[in-house]
Amino acid sequence: MLDKLKELSKLKELDKLKENITRRHLVIGGVALALILVLFFLMRSPPVSADFGAVDKGDLAIAVAGEGKTRVREIYTVSAPIAGRMERIRFEPGDPVTAEETVLARIEPADPLFLDxxxxxxxxxxxxxxxxxxxxxxxxxxxxxxxxxxxxxxxxxxxxxxxxxxxxxxxxxxxxxxxxxxxxxxxxxxxxxxxxxxxxxxxxxRLIQPNDNKGNTGQTCCLAVRSPVSGQVLRVPDKSERVVAVGEALIEVGDPTDLEAVIDILSTDAVKVRPGDKAFIEQWGGGDPFAAVVSRVEPAGFTKISALGIEEQRVNVILAFTAPGDRWARLGDHYRVEARIIIREVKNTLRAPISALFRRGDQWAVFVVKRGRARERLVEIAARNDTHAAIKSGLEMGETVILHPGEKVRDGVRVRRRE
CATH class of the missing domain: 1.20.20 (F1FO ATP Synthase)
Structure with missing residues (x-):
């Protein structure tokens, strides 16, 4: 009987020991799991902030851009028909003139030379x-x-x-x-x-000397040089009274409401431009861009040194303004402008922001946002401009892409929209 009691006592002690060990293991396991979770969240990198853009459908205009200046379509340089002494010119740039009525200059015929x-x-x-x-x-x-x-x-x-x-x-x-x-x-x-x-x-x-006929009041003093067209005075090279030679330029006149733009672009872009292409005059200082059309592409190019000191072959493209005159009435002759010439238009195409594209070898690629992670995907483009690219394959309507992906954006990394 005593032996049985001893055995029961030992069994109870073993049960208590097992219960204590189980509780101790559970506490240690819980603490270890908590430590693992804390370390996981501490070591886990935060999502990369990035700008997002959407893949949509719309029109895509392919254009070439260039700088240039305006000019009056027909400028008339009035020159001296005879040699002589010209009276001081009284006109200022911008003064109105009337064809065959306004006297621009008066020239007194030159005196003969002194004889030795x-x-x-x-x-x-x-x-x-x-x-x-x-x-x-x-x-x-x-x-x-x-x-x-x-x-x-x-x-x-x-x-x-x-x-x-x-x-x-x-x-x-x-x-x-x-x-x-x-x-x-x-x-x-x-x-x-x-x-x-x-x-x-x-x-x-041949015997007449200078000043021999100054007292002849019956002789007409001066030759009047009249304006050939109606418009405004554009430039006066020299207003002073002086002796002029035959053919010397005296004054420039023209119609400042008859303007066109001369835009110089790279010759590699000029071969894509055709007369009749649509264009827009931008950055002219007067507000919104206005419409123009290519009237002529000059057949001869010229060499121009770029701001980086590189020789470039460029070609002048002449643009005629098609917008109403009140849109560009503040422009004048030789004003600086920028132009965008449309050389191709793609209608209702799948397009993605151009800033989302980057090169992967000899192909184009983008990062698509899927379930909060960046997924690299190769795409094929049909055309592109400064803002968008027409997508042939690789993307679908409504997908979200990452704009300007940096070094931190890699395939599989977590991303979030930048606030």
Whole structure:
């Protein structure tokens, strides 16, 4: 009996020992699990903040951009028709002018040059020779007129004798011929006299010195240079009174409401532009962009040094404004503008923000947000511009992509929208 009691006591002690051990294991396991969870959350990296964008459908315009300036379509450079002294120009840029009415400048014909002693002596000798030639020509004319008068009287006597039958018809014809020849001699002498008189005037003109005709108030002072078109004065190179040469530019006029834009773009972009392509004038300082159209692509290019010192081959593209004139009325000649020329349009296409794309080898890729994680995906694009890319394959409508993915964004990493 005693042995049984001892065994029961030992069994109770063993049960208590097992219960204590089980409780101790549970406490230790719970503490260990809690420590593991704490370490997991402490060591777990937080989500990467990023900007998100959506894949949608819409129109995509492919464009080339360039800088340039405006210009008046037809500029008229008024030049001096004669050499002389021009009066001071009173016009300022922007003043209105009327075709064939507004006098832009007045030019007094230039004075002759001073003659040195040798030239003056030669000119005086020329005058004396011309005077003698005039006297000789007059003497010849007087002689020819006397001989013609004698021939006429001889013809009259021959006609009377012929009527009486005293001379033959041949003698009459000879008298008539003589009278005509003497008349021709008179005409020749008169012409010679005219030539001699003109030579005399020319010789006397070579003797004219500066200021010889200043007192001649009957002579018109100046030549009036009038505006060829209606519009405004654009530029006045020099307003001062001065001596001008023939053909020297005096003033520029034109119609500032008849503007066009000259945009220079890379030659590799110019080959894609065609007359008739739509364009938009931007960054012109007057508000919203306005519409234009390509009127001409110049056939010759030119070399231009870029801001980085690189030689570039560029081509001028001429744009005609199609927007109403009040939209760009504040523009003038040679104002700086920027332009965007549409070379291709894709209608209702699947598109993604261009900032979401990056290169992966020789292919394009994006990060798509799936269940809070970034998933890298290769895509194929059909076209792109500065803001969007047309997607051929790899994305679906409504998917979310990461914009400007940084170094922290990798495949599988947790991401969240940047606040």
């Amino acid at each position: 002693v040798r030239s003056a002596t030669q000119a005086k000798a020329d005058v004396d020779a011309a005077t003698a030639s005039v006297a000789l020509s007059r003497a010849k004319l007087s002689r020819a007129e006397a001989e013609r008068a004698f021939a006429r009287s001889e013809l009259k006597r021959a006609e009377e004798l012929f009527q009486k039958g005293n001379i033959s018809s041949r003698a009459l014809e000879k008298a008539q011929l003589e009278e005509r020849m003497q008349g021709a001699e008179v005409d020749t002498a008169r012409s010679d006299l005219g030539v001699a008189l003109a030579s005399l005037e020319a010789a006397r003109a």
